[in-house]
Amino acid sequence: MELLANLELGFSVALTFQNLLYCFAGVLLGTLIGVLPGIGPVATIAMLLPATFGLPSESALIMLAGIYYGAQYGGSTTAILVNLPGESSSVVTCLDGYAMARQGRAGVALAIAALGSFFAGTVATIVLAVAAPPLAELALKFGPAEYFSLMVLGLIAAVVLARGSLLKALGMILLGLLFGLVGADVNTGQFRYTFGLPNLGDGLHFVVVAMGIYGFGHIIANLEKPADRKTGIAPIGSLFPTKTDLKAACPAVLRGTALGSALGILPGGGALLASFAAYSLEKKIAKDPSRFGKGAIEGVAAPESANNAGAQTSFIPVLTLGLPTNPVMALMVGAMMIHNIAPGPQVMTERPGLFWGMVASMWVGNLFLVVLNLPLIGMWVKLLSVPYRLLYPAILLFCCIGVYSVNNSAIDVGLALLFGFLGYLFIKLDCEPAPLLIALVLGPMMEENLRRAMTLSRGDPSVFVTRPLSLALLIVAAALLVMVVLPVVRKKREEAFQE
Amino acid sequence: MNVHIGSPKDFVAGLLFLFFGGGAAWVARDYPMGSALRMGPGYFPLILGVLLALLGIAICIRGLAVRGEPIEPMRLRPLLLILGAVGLFAAGIEIAGIVVLTVVAVIVAAAASTESRPGEVVLLLVVLLALSVGVFTYALGLPFKLMPVLPFTLAPG
Numbered sequence: 001m002e003l004l005a006n007l008e009l010g011f012s013v014a015l016t017f018q019n020l021l022y023c024f025a026g027v028l029l030g031t032l033i034g035v036l037p038g039i040g041p042v043a044t045i046a047m048l049l050p051a052t053f054g055l056p057s058e059s060a061l062i063m064l065a066g067i068y069y070g071a072q073y074g075g076s077t078t079a080i081l082v083n084l085p086g087e088s089s090s091v092v093t094c095l096d097g098y099a100m101a102r103q104g105r106a107g108v109a110l111a112i113a114a115l116g117s118f119f120a121g122t123v124a125t126i127v128l129a130v131a132a133p134p135l136a137e138l139a140l141k142f143g144p145a146e147y148f149s150l151m152v153l154g155l156i157a158a159v160v161l162a163r164g165s166l167l168k169a170l171g172m173i174l175l176g177l178l179f180g181l182v183g184a185d186v187n188t189g190q191f192r193y194t195f196g197l198p199n200l201g202d203g204l205h206f207v208v209v210a211m212g213i214y215g216f217g218h219i220i221a222n223l224e225k226p227a228d229r230k231t232g233i234a235p236i237g238s239l240f241p242t243k244t245d246l247k248a249a250c251p252a253v254l255r256g257t258a259l260g261s262a263l264g265i266l267p268g269g270g271a272l273l274a275s276f277a278a279y280s281l282e283k284k285i286a287k288d289p290s291r292f293g294k295g296a297i298e299g300v301a302a303p304e305s306a307n308n309a310g311a312q313t314s315f316i317p318v319l320t321l322g323l324p325t326n327p328v329m330a331l332m333v334g335a336m337m338i339h340n341i342a343p344g345p346q347v348m349t350e351r352p353g354l355f356w357g358m359v360a361s362m363w364v365g366n367l368f369l370v371v372l373n374l375p376l377i378g379m380w381v382k383l384l385s386v387p388y389r390l391l392y393p394a395i396l397l398f399c400c401i402g403v404y405s406v407n408n409s410a411i412d413v414g415l416a417l418l419f420g421f422l423g424y425l426f427i428k429l430d431c432e433p434a435p436l437l438i439a440l441v442l443g444p445m446m447e448e449n450l451r452r453a454m455t456l457s458r459g460d461p462s463v464f465v466t467r468p469l470s471l472a473l474l475i476v477a478a479a480l481l482v483m484v485v486l487p488v489v490r491k492k493r494e495e496a497f498q499e
Numbered sequence: 500m501n502v503h504i505g506s507p508k509d510f511v512a513g514l515l516f517l518f519f520g521g522g523a524a525w526v527a528r529d530y531p532m533g534s535a536l537r538m539g540p541g542y543f544p545l546i547l548g549v550l551l552a553l554l555g556i557a558i559c560i561r562g563l564a565v566r567g568e569p570i571e572p573m574r575l576r577p578l579l580l581i582l583g584a585v586g587l588f589a590a591g592i593e594i595a596g597i598v599v600l601t602v603v604a605v606i607v608a609a610a611a612s613t614e615s616r617p618g619e620v621v622l623l624l625v626v627l628l629a630l631s632v633g634v635f636t637y638a639l640g641l642p643f644k645l646m647p648v649l650p651f652t653l654a655p656g
Contacts, residue, residue: 223577459536
């Protein structure tokens, strides 16, 4: 019954007036940027982070988390109504969601997406509450060698699950680790890669890098493409699904939730992967796969449930191991550090109010989201008529202000400009930037643990394979790498990201 | 002398990695290396730099061998104007204040798209000025100067 006591503590934190307000603000903003194509949760969280400096840590993290899972709801609205993914995790929802909209069944698709997401969110909250304590207990046994191996595993998984070329993803990891080393060395105070800029003494701030790549870089790349000729917004129609709809959608929601919850926990996973995997699963087990792409309700229900479940369970490795598994989680780690919380297993024991408050707020946030997304759908539809040419100057300005306010430094804005250019090059060259951002956050921790492990073992590198837990983590990492090089799995991996 | 590059995207990405990896390793030579027992500040960066450079070379070679998509041509207008807008903001914010910089950054950024219309940009400016002054400067208390700092107003202090 410890779980109930914990949840009670969580709700007592989440249900204070202030935290309810920030939770609502987070999911509202999340829905907004989810609906708007061209801006995602990474840029938004990075932009807002400086504004949370003055808040209590509970409120700040509750709001930032709300942006991420709120975006999963909003993304489906755009996908279904205008056939554009509002969020990258809603790409597959376009296929059947828009097809349903063209048949005049947009309302049903929206309702199933929102209700499926709510169900998935509820289950994922429970998974988080049940799975986190034992994982944290295990993590408390970790020494530096285990942590180093865990990070190796996390990074390898990020490579395996990244889209596109494996070699390039590996390169992005190494590059991210190097960027993470910029600044004063913790042990000796030696300045590394600062090029005479005193600003860089504290390291490259991840907000600067994230905003450069995901803010400025994406704006440039978006403007290069010809403007989207919107096909018009489909009418919503009735929101109520028929009995046949429900009969088809319910099992798909269950499968999507299960798959999404599992994939969210994996390093490299999260909402994006979960939605792709859930869609391919539905297509594979359907009696008549040819219905997909022509308005099959399972094609909306499964990926939308999966992306919300995945978004929430991806908090598990961050909160218990301190290991970010996707760029949004990398930002959450940064946000925790700004609020003087060292991410890892001790969060649960030292700050139970924060931990369980966040868990409880996710369920509360999901409740808000159902209300925001079903009865108030008309409001979001109006937003869809705002063209990108009006959005991007605003995004650019907010990014500039956000980067500046991290350290009140104009040089940071200049650095973000450089990363904007780099981010644009990455898009041009098909280099997925997600692994870079994860590695950037892990870089300093990885070096620190490597050094400590080597000092403890008196310079003997075999420590990583003689300690059983460390060895097990490394074996899993190696197995992942081997698996992905095998031609069979390789083909599957490409298929999963195609659709 | 015409070398055929099968996959330009891979080839250039490889060069990029080679540049960063090689550069990182080169700079790391100046940092104390230490030993495996007591790693100096140069140990980990050197390893990473060398690995990245080697990987870059491998990706380059692969880019020569395999076939892949060409790199889509770069368009200079969005690239230069967007980066220009950010650069102007960085260069000017501490001198010219948030009001001037909002106007400058938004106009330069808007010029990056062929779709922008003057009337809409003016309207957008009004909204964004209200936000950057009202929300960011007053409500959130970010330390922006509102108006340009003229040399003679700097005198006291």
